[in-house]
Structures are given as structure tokens and as C-alpha cells.
Amino acid sequence: MDLRSSPLLTDLYQLTMLDGYFEAAMEETAVFEFFVRKLPDSRNFLMAAGLEQLIEFLENLQFTKEELQWLADSGRFRSDFVDYLAGLRFTGDVDAMLEGTLFFADEPILQVVAPLPQAQLIESRLINILHLQTMLVSKAARCMLAAPEGSLLVDFGMRRAHGADAALYAARASYLAGFAGTATVYAGPAFGIPLYGTMAHSFIQAHARETDAFETFARAQPDNVILLIDTYDTEAAAEKVVQLAPRLQADGIAIKGVRLDSGDLAEHARKVRKILDAGGLDQTVIFASGDIDEHKLADFENQSAPISGFGIGTRLDTSSDAPYLNCAYKLTEYAGQARRKRSEGKEMLPGRKQVFRHYDNGIMSSDTIAREGEEPGGEALLQPVMRGGKRVGRRPTLAESREHAARQLATLPAPLRGLGPASYPVHVSNALKELTEAVDRFVTDQARQ
Amino acid sequence: MDLRSSPLLTDLYQLTMLDGYFEAAMEETAVFEFFVRKLPDSRNFLMAAGLEQLIEFLENLQFTKEELQWLADSGRFRSDFVDYLAGLRFTGDVDAMLEGTLFFADEPILQVVAPLPQAQLIESRLINILHLQTMLVSKAARCMLAAPEGSLLVDFGMRRAHGADAALYAARASYLAGFAGTATVYAGPAFGIPLYGTMAHSFIQAHARETDAFETFARAQPDNVILLIDTYDTEAAAEKVVQLAPRLQADGIAIKGVRLDSGDLAEHARKVRKILDAGGLDQTVIFASGDIDEHKLADFENQSAPISGFGIGTRLDTSSDAPYLNCAYKLTEYAGQARRKRSEGKEMLPGRKQVFRHYDNGIMSSDTIAREGEEPGGEALLQPVMRGGKRVGRRPTLAESREHAARQLATLPAPLRGLGPASYPVHVSNALKELTEAVDRFVTDQARQ
Numbered sequence: 001m002d003l004r005s006s007p008l009l010t011d012l013y014q015l016t017m018l019d020g021y022f023e024a025a026m027e028e029t030a031v032f033e034f035f036v037r038k039l040p041d042s043r044n045f046l047m048a049a050g051l052e053q054l055i056e057f058l059e060n061l062q063f064t065k066e067e068l069q070w071l072a073d074s075g076r077f078r079s080d081f082v083d084y085l086a087g088l089r090f091t092g093d094v095d096a097m098l099e100g101t102l103f104f105a106d107e108p109i110l111q112v113v114a115p116l117p118q119a120q121l122i123e124s125r126l127i128n129i130l131h132l133q134t135m136l137v138s139k140a141a142r143c144m145l146a147a148p149e150g151s152l153l154v155d156f157g158m159r160r161a162h163g164a165d166a167a168l169y170a171a172r173a174s175y176l177a178g179f180a181g182t183a184t185v186y187a188g189p190a191f192g193i194p195l196y197g198t199m200a201h202s203f204i205q206a207h208a209r210e211t212d213a214f215e216t217f218a219r220a221q222p223d224n225v226i227l228l229i230d231t232y233d234t235e236a237a238a239e240k241v242v243q244l245a246p247r248l249q250a251d252g253i254a255i256k257g258v259r260l261d262s263g264d265l266a267e268h269a270r271k272v273r274k275i276l277d278a279g280g281l282d283q284t285v286i287f288a289s290g291d292i293d294e295h296k297l298a299d300f301e302n303q304s305a306p307i308s309g310f311g312i313g314t315r316l317d318t319s320s321d322a323p324y325l326n327c328a329y330k331l332t333e334y335a336g337q338a339r340r341k342r343s344e345g346k347e348m349l350p351g352r353k354q355v356f357r358h359y360d361n362g363i364m365s366s367d368t369i370a371r372e373g374e375e376p377g378g379e380a381l382l383q384p385v386m387r388g389g390k391r392v393g394r395r396p397t398l399a400e401s402r403e404h405a406a407r408q409l410a411t412l413p414a415p416l417r418g419l420g421p422a423s424y425p426v427h428v429s430n431a432l433k434e435l436t437e438a439v440d441r442f443v444t445d446q447a448r449q
Numbered sequence: 450m451d452l453r454s455s456p457l458l459t460d461l462y463q464l465t466m467l468d469g470y471f472e473a474a475m476e477e478t479a480v481f482e483f484f485v486r487k488l489p490d491s492r493n494f495l496m497a498a499g500l501e502q503l504i505e506f507l508e509n510l511q512f513t514k515e516e517l518q519w520l521a522d523s524g525r526f527r528s529d530f531v532d533y534l535a536g537l538r539f540t541g542d543v544d545a546m547l548e549g550t551l552f553f554a555d556e557p558i559l560q561v562v563a564p565l566p567q568a569q570l571i572e573s574r575l576i577n578i579l580h581l582q583t584m585l586v587s588k589a590a591r592c593m594l595a596a597p598e599g600s601l602l603v604d605f606g607m608r609r610a611h612g613a614d615a616a617l618y619a620a621r622a623s624y625l626a627g628f629a630g631t632a633t634v635y636a637g638p639a640f641g642i643p644l645y646g647t648m649a650h651s652f653i654q655a656h657a658r659e660t661d662a663f664e665t666f667a668r669a670q671p672d673n674v675i676l677l678i679d680t681y682d683t684e685a686a687a688e689k690v691v692q693l694a695p696r697l698q699a700d701g702i703a704i705k706g707v708r709l710d711s712g713d714l715a716e717h718a719r720k721v722r723k724i725l726d727a728g729g730l731d732q733t734v735i736f737a738s739g740d741i742d743e744h745k746l747a748d749f750e751n752q753s754a755p756i757s758g759f760g761i762g763t764r765l766d767t768s769s770d771a772p773y774l775n776c777a778y779k780l781t782e783y784a785g786q787a788r789r790k791r792s793e794g795k796e797m798l799p800g801r802k803q804v805f806r807h808y809d810n811g812i813m814s815s816d817t818i819a820r821e822g823e824e825p826g827g828e829a830l831l832q833p834v835m836r837g838g839k840r841v842g843r844r845p846t847l848a849e850s851r852e853h854a855a856r857q858l859a860t861l862p863a864p865l866r867g868l869g870p871a872s873y874p875v876h877v878s879n880a881l882k883e884l885t886e887a888v889d890r891f892v893t894d895q896a897r898q
Binding site for chain 1: 452453459461462464466468469470471472479516523525565569573577578581605607608611612613616617618633634637638639645646647648649650652654656662665666668669670672673679680710711767768769772776780783788789790791792794795
């Protein structure tokens with residue numbers, strides 16, 4: 001069983017519900033949508049991501065023999081139901097916002113149309129995939145907007161990301177949002193993402209003298225000389241870098257940069273910049289890392305700190321200020337009838353939908369959530385991505401999705417680009433409001449029955 | 450390449466440092482330790498976890514041909530270094546606190562003794578594994594301590610866990626901490642963890658009448674009848690359950706429970722309890738889910754809410770109030786010499802260590818961090834778990850680790866069991882203080898040189 005592709009990576013209730021649908025022969029067409037109920041307080045917008053991994057999961061959805069045997073042996077399911085699961089594939093349609101598209105609360109970013117059991121079974125993993133990457137890319141996009149113009153951002157967060165998956169997809173999501181690359185090597189072979197990295201404190205500590213560590217490293221990795229200078233005393237180490245430079249230069253090795261990882265980074269950067277400049281190393285740039293997030297980046301920008309690049313780790317990879325999104329995947333139609341959940345605090349809009357975006361001089365001005373088939377004008381954000389269980393058209397490259405994300409960020413209104421709270425108008429079409437009221441009458445009847 | 454076992458799931462700097470060590474032929478014995486610098490404000494203690502997955506990773510550490518080829522093709526490394534990596538295995542020793550052991554800031558929970566390149570290479574993934582599970586089990590332990598006596602806790606958080614790994618290990622970590630089980634099916638075959646789950650709102654919505662949904666489900670899953678009653682109107686649905694019960698009873702089917710998932714859960718539970726009791730369903734229990742964490746659990750306990758079991762999801766699986774730990778894996782000795790990093794705010798204790806715990810009437814009273822070889826009395830918490838790259842003794846079962854965790858929680862002093870802040874005395878032995886001062890003199894020389 002492979003964890004990342006197994007249909008057993010799901011909630012048990014998906015299988016017990018499928019058992020119920022099977023017994024009752026409920027296989028008509030269902031429509032489900034994935035949306036975020038409410039944005040975290042610290043987010044003015046979200047960016048969609050995870051679609052590519054989801055499509056791959058859906059195209060390959062299938063129980064292995066081993067998985068079926070485990071289900072049979074569990075004693076929870078009759079053998080005819082397990083036989084039925086053996087033949088189950090995803091044959092439905094999916095419409096979705098492309099990766100990198102900006103969106104807001106209540107807007108479906110993905111709509112599934114499939115026989116009820118299929119659309120149901122995929123729920124848990126679909127949320128698991130879309131939630132993680134959407135959360136991560138949205139945090140990374142905020143960092144991009146806050147960072148000093150022209151600076152280079154690199155994902156450094158693998159170690160404290162929540163496991164292997166989160167580490168890999170943090171690398172991908174941050175690159176999608178515009179980061180220059182990642183320290184996570186696996187993201188190279190997996191996605192072709194540029195890699196960054198040089199040395200840790202342990203490398204310095206393992207050497208008898210700090211200068212020896214610098215020189216050993218420079219000679220082993222002559223094209224990649226960025227020296228970590230905060231292990232003992234930052235400014236003293238910057239002086240050592242200046243003293244070492246001519247000896248390396250004689251052998252054609254340039255010191256590209258130094259990295260600061262502790263203390264008041266802006267203050268150290270100013271002092272180190274002076275030392276490097278005085279020593280003739282004005283081409284040697286300063287990188288910083290350590291507890292950096294969008295707020296620190298904005299601070300560096302305000303202070304005009306002489307820092308060219310930033311390693312952004314834990315706070316990005318865990319989305320630490322908003323470590324989850326209030327998102328859901330909900331039934332909106334079954335057997336041709338619009339449906340709506342009305343649990344307190346969790347009300348939602350029924351029926352098939354489309355989201356339209358309106359622009360003013362190339363800047364987003366408002367969105368409209370409408371019923372499918374309505375034509376309120378504007379740009380339709382949900383696009384066909386799967387038909388009959390297969391991908392529509394060719395898979396976009398990550399570079400294309402990254403360009404799409406950059407174009408999206410360029411259309412963001414100024415107030416939403418800042419770190420303070422700002423809102424954006426999202427309208428619900430009259431036709432959708434009417435449908436909601438009609439479904440409510442049905443729901444009220446339900447409760448009475 | 451398999452994401453979860455690949456040595457390429459690491460930070461690039463591990464490989465560039467290894468290149469440096471290779472060029473300088475630095476292969477002497479290094480000692481690294483994993484510890485938490487500071488507990489999150491909302492944690493009075495932490496519980497160790499992740500050791501089993503780490504041992505498995507270390508025992509199997511090896512670059513595949515495909516991975517070596519990718520490294521060679523990357524243009525970053527010379528071929529003799531890639532050849533060297535081909536032969537690299539983990540042959541070191543590991544001492545660690547067993548899974549389920551309680552610990553505090555600055556205490557090493559794991560110590561690695563191995564040739565420098567090996568001990569270095571494993572850093573990123575070692576942290577990634579230990580950090581996630583330690584964070585999760587510590588959150589789950591708080592839930593166990595806060596929950597009403599005798600209630601049943603179940604992990605419901607898969608969908609918003611940060612990817613596949615986090616979902617699976619949240620199930621394992623919460624079970625380790627004492628949860629009754631999980632909704633995540635994969636945790637069944639992977640770890641033998643008991644599974645829980647019945648139905649979602651979509652199951653109710655897909656049926657023309659709520660009562661039909663209840664009956665369909667009960668007949669399909671007669672041993673597992675827990676009905677979700679908050680889709681439209683909670684109390685109205687409870688009345689329907691009462692009306693349905695005799696018809697099911699006639700066929701030998703009992704309604705085990707109902708689940709509430711929205712609104713004021715304690716208030717609904719009281720009303721529903723009355724309706725069920727009045728309808729003769731006093732054996733039907735009430736389960737609750739929805740935004741539950743240790744604080745809500747304490748609230749239910751204070752209110753004596755008639756709820757027997759809790760599904761705990763997002764806030765557990767993302768450790769939302771403390772979504773990362775300030776942890777590190779640091780060099781403490783190389784080639785027989787104690788080492789210490791002194792970067793601002795990141796000072797640490799040098800040398801090989803042992804952690805001793807003292808008890809008073811079976812309750813933990815204080816810990817002492819000492820140099821290896823000291824005998825200050827008390828229980829030694831770091832135990833040999835790998836020697837020469839192989840596991841020492843047999844692998845403990847998850848049930849055994851879970852019992853160890855329960856015994857550990859039973860020794861926790863009363864103030865630390867609550868949700869408010871409380872501290873615990875952790876001493877540093879005189880010998881370790883002296884070593885720290887001696888290393889500091891070396892470090893000061895370093896900075897001056």
C-alpha cells in the first residue's frame with residue numbers, strides 16, 4: 001500500500017457511507033464543491049493550488065488487491081460491497097480554478113460532477129491535497145508581496161514542515177507563488193525547482209578554526225560560496241571573510257555571499273555590509289534567515305536593510321499564523337436536485353456554480369458567484385479540467401502555473417496587497433439567491449417531516 | 450524515488466557540506482543531539498515521538514541509482530563524491546528517550562554518535578520526523594488530560610492535516626497519547642489502530658428524507674449505527690431517531706449513538722439527551738465533533754455535558770495553537786572535542802549527555818541534564834536504541850509504547866496537568882556547566898582568531 005496514492009487514506013465514514021449508497025443503489029449524479037467558508041484573519045486573499053496532484057490522484061484512483069483484502073478482513077463490509085469497490089474508478093468531471101488563481105470566501109474553487117459514490121469517496125483526500133497547497137501558496141504569496149523589491153526568496157522550511165508531503169509541497173507552493181527556489185533537494189528531481197543551500201553551523205563547529213571552515217567549503221563548492229558567519233561572532237567572521245577573499249581570488253574563487261541566521265538581522269547586515277565594502281567585497285551579497293515571515297520582510301523593506309535574499313522556513317512551511325483553512329467539500333446537488341446543508345455556522349450555497357471576475361483597468365474589482373449557465377459577464381474562473389475521469393488537454397508546466405500566479409498577483413488591488421486587513425467585494429447572483437431560498441423551503445420541510 | 454525514504458528529502462546544504470567534509474577528509478566521530486530550545490507558551494511539557502519511523506529511516510538509508518544519477522547530472526558535485534555517496538550508510542549509534550516519554554526544554558531526547566558525514570546528512574529528515582510526531586503527540590496528550598473522565602477521544606483530523614504523512618502520523622500520535630482510535634482508515638493496516646466513523650452531512654443530504662438516510666445507514670452498517678443529527682435541525686432529528694428506533698429494534702438493530710457537529714454542542718447535547726431518554730433510548734450515547742480542542746474538552750468537563758465521545762480534528766492534527774516546535778539538531782562534539790554554537794538566542798549545551806529524572810512518591814519532581822558518565826541518581830531517560838546502524842533489541846509494539854505514554858502521564862505533577870502555565874525544574878549538572886564554560890573559552894578564542 002502506498003500512503004500517497006492509497007484510497008485507504010480516507011476517513012472511515014466515506015467507506016461506511018459508500019456501503020449505505022451501495023445497499024440503497026444510490027448511484028445518481030452528485031455535484032460537490034470545494035470552497036473556503038471564511039478567510040483567516042491574517043489573509044486578504046487566497047491562491048488556489050494542489051490541482052495537479054489532485055488530478056493525478058483521481059486519474060489513478062483504484063483499490064489494490066491488498067487494500068481490498070484488508071477491507072474484507074476488517075469484518076466491517078460484506079463481500080459484495082468489497083467486490084464493488086474493486087471495480088470503482090473515478091469517471092467524473094471536474095471544473096476548477098487553475099493553480100495560482102486568487103479567490104475568496106464562499107467561492108467554489110473546484111466542482112466535481114460524478115456518480116454519488118465516486119464523488120463521496122474522494123472527499124477526505126481531495127480536501128487533504130487542496131487544503132495544504134492552497135494554504136501554503138497563499139502564505140508564500142503574502143511573503144512575495146511584502147518582500148523588498150528585487151530580493152530573492154528561498155524556501156528553507158523542510159525540517160519543520162509537517163512531514164514529507166508538507167515539505168515537498170511547501171517547496172512547490174512557494175515556487176508557484178514566485179519564490180526563486182528551495183533548499184529541499186527532492187523538489188529538484190520532482191518538479192525541476194531551482195535549489196539553494198550552502199552550510200550549517202555544524203560545518204563551522206566541526207572545524208578547528210572558522211576560517212578553515214570557510215576555505216574548505218569554498219574549495220569544495222567553488223561556484224556556490226555563501227558563507228555562514230553567525231556561529232560565534234558575526235562581525236568578527238565578516239572580517240575573516242575579507243581576509244580570506246584574496247587567497248581564494250588568486251585561485252579564481254569568488255565569495256558570492258554571506259548568510260546571517262541570528263540576532264537583529266537588519267542591524268548585523270548594516271555592520272557586515274560596511275566591513276565587506278571596506279574590504280573591497282562590494283560584490284559579495286548578504287543573505288538572511290531565521291524566523292522570517294511576511295512581517296519581518298516588510299520590516300526589512302522599511303529599514304532598507306542591505307539584504308539581497310531571504311531564506312524563509314518554519315513560518316512559511318507551517319503557515320504558522322494560519323495553520324489551517326476553514327474549508328469544506330459539500331454536496332450541492334443530487335439527482336438533479338439542488339441541496340444545501342444548514343448546520344449552524346456552516347450554511348452554504350446550493351447547486352452548480354460558476355465564479356466570474358470583473359476588472360477595472362486590469363485590476364480586479366469584484367467577483368460574482370452565479371448559477372451555472374448564467375452569463376453575468378466577466379472572466380469565468382472555473383475551467384474544465386477533467387471529463388469522464390480524464391484530464392482535459394495537456395498538463396500545464398509548473399513554469400506556466402507560476403506565470404499565471406504572477407499575472408494574478410499583478411491584478412490584485414492595492415489594499416489587498418498589504419499586510420493589514422482589507423476586503424474585496426464578492427456578490428451572489430440573484431438567480432443563486434433565489435435557488436438558495438427555494439432549497440431552504442425544502443430544507444425546512446425536511447426538518448419538519 | 451520514494452519521497453518518504455529518499456535521502457534527497459533533505460536540505461541542499463547537507464550535501465554541499467558533505468562535499469566539503471569529503472574534500473577535507475573529515476570523517477571523525479561526531480555527536481549530535483536533538484532537543485527543543487523553548488516550549489511553546491501553551492505547553493507545560495512535551496512527549497517524545499517519531500523514534501520508530503526514524504530508526505526505520507536510518508536502517509534503510511541509502512542512495513538509489515536514480516538518485517545518484519540525478520546528483521551527478523545536477524552539475525553540483527564531482528563524480529568521486531557521488532561515488533562516495535553510493536557507498537554511504539548509517540553505521541552510527543543512537544540513544545533516545547522512548548516514544549511516550551515526557552521531556553522539557555534543553556533536554557536532548559536523542560543523541561547520535563556517528564562519523565561526521567553520516568550524522569550530518571541525516572539532520573533535515575531526522576528533524577522532520579521527530580518534530581512532527583513530538584508536536585502531535587504533545588497536543589494529543591493535553592487533550593487526554595483535559596477530557597472528561599472516561600470519555601472516548603477519536604482523531605478526526607485527516608482532511609486538514611498537512612498532507613498524507615501528517616494525517617497518518619496524527620492518527621498514530623493521538624493513539625500513542627491514549628486516544629481510542631482514528632477515522633483515518635490507512636492507520637488500520639499501517640499500525641493496527643482502531644477505526645471509528647459513520648456518516649457525513651452529504652449522506653443525509655443525498656436522501657430525500659433525513660429519516661430515510663438514518664434507516665439506510667443502519668441497515669447497511671447494523672453494528673455501527675451512530676447517526677449524524679445536525680444537518681437540518683438537531684432536536685427535530687433527535688425526535689426522528691426516537692421514532693425510527695422501534696422499527697430497527699424489531700430487526701435486532703440498536704442505535705448506538707448520535708453525533709452533533711455544529712452549534713453549542715453542550716447545549717444541544719443536554720436537549721438531545723432529554724429527547725432520547727424520554728424516548729427510551731437511554732443506552733444511545735452522544736458523540737460530538739467540530740472545532741474541539743483541549744480547552745473545549747475542559748469546558749465540557751466543567752459543564753458536565755452529557756457527551757460520551759469526541760471527534761477531535763483540525764486543531765489536533767495541525768497542532769493549531771503551536772504549529773511548530775523550536776527544536777534543533779546540533780553538533781555537541783567532534784573528534785573527541787566538545788562543541789557549542791553561540792549564535793545569539795541559540796546558545797546550547799556542549800558534549801555527550803544523559804538526562805536523569807527524579808521522583809517523589811511516584812510523581813516527577815525534577816530532571817537533571819548531566820554529562821555522559823555522571824551518576825547523579827534518578828532514572829536515566831536516554832536509552833540505547835541503535836548500535837552500529839542497527840536497532841538494539843526488538844521493536845516495541847505500538848501498544849507497549851502507548852502503555853509507556855500512559856504511565857508517563859500518570860507521573861506528571863498536578864500543576865502541569867492543567868491547561869494554564871506551569872513550570873518544572875530542570876537542572877544542569879555542575880560538570881556540564883563546567884564543560885560549557887571551558888568550551889566558551891575555546892569559542893571566544895575562535896571569534897578572536
